[in-house]
Amino acid sequence: MPKLSYLLGLTPYETWRLLRLRLPLLRNGPAWTPAELMSSPKHGRGIRFAELLLRQEQVVRRQMPWEPLDFADRRVVEIGCGPLAGFGPLAVFLGASMFASAEPEWDAELFFSAPVRDRYLRFFHADLCAAYGPRLDFTQFIAALRERMRIHRGGFESAPLEGPADIVLSQSCLEHVFPLDPTVARLAALQTKQTRFLHLVDFGNHYPTGNPFDGLYEQPPEDYIARRGKAINLLRAPDVVAAFTQAGIAARSIVSRTMKDTYAGKIHPWWRERYEDAALFTQLALVVGPAA
Secondary structure (H helix, E strand, C coil), X not given: CCCHHHHHCCCHHHHHXXXXXXXXXHXXXXXXXXXXXXXXXXXXXXXXXXXXXXXXXXXXXXXXXXXXXXXXXXXXXXXXXXXXXXXXXXXXXXXXXXXXXXXXXXXXXXXXXXXXXXXXXXXXXXXXXXXXXXXXXXXXXXXXXXXXXXXXXXXXXXXXXCCCCCEEEEECCXXXXXXXXXXXHHHHHHCCCCXXXXXXXXXXXXXCCCCCCCCCXXXXXXXXXXXXXXXXXXXXXXXXXXXXXXXXXXXXXXEEEECCCCCCCCCCHHHHCCCCHHHHCEEEEEEEECCC
């Protein structure tokens, strides 16, 4: 379980959600409330999606030809956009003709409620105008979100999403999918060979430990999952790329962060027999394709 000091730093609802991920009997808990969303350091600042995209595309450009994603008149799909629509507001503001996603925690009434509108979307819109120019006023922005976003409550693999998609995104999502293959197969059905995609995958333990792999490699994956629940699937970067390849999607993995030097734990033979250090200690990778 997470360290007590970490839990004490979260809002009560975030603590509850974290425990629900690891204790299956608690998973049917209450929905988000506006107050909880707006008090969350993770969810309370929309412009972070523009910052994430800028940083991730810069990492990709150092390794392969890559032009910045152009959302104008594009059909955009995101896997697991979260309760505040993830990259959706950014994509719509920048001219996407459609933004679609599947999200188990989606609640359209909550998203368009007055507290979220005034404490999240209004600030997000102001930051987008400052960064990209006043393309839409706030009233037009809200109308565009209502018109162009299609977010389905449920799992991505079975959502009624329509293709083809021009751009596909996900942010620290694929490592949480059990099993991964049906989701990748769904992507293959939505994409063409020209579809541009960018997926950030976090291969760490998702705990605030000194090293992001502390406690992860001391036993085989099934033992780790049995102890801590189905919070992460424990696939490594080569596994994710292989899943894409087997589904007919030409993908490349680009390392965004490695964390080997501070790892002092033991590594079970199960891991050593299957992976080199490069795979074991890649914490963040971008699964991307094709080149611009």
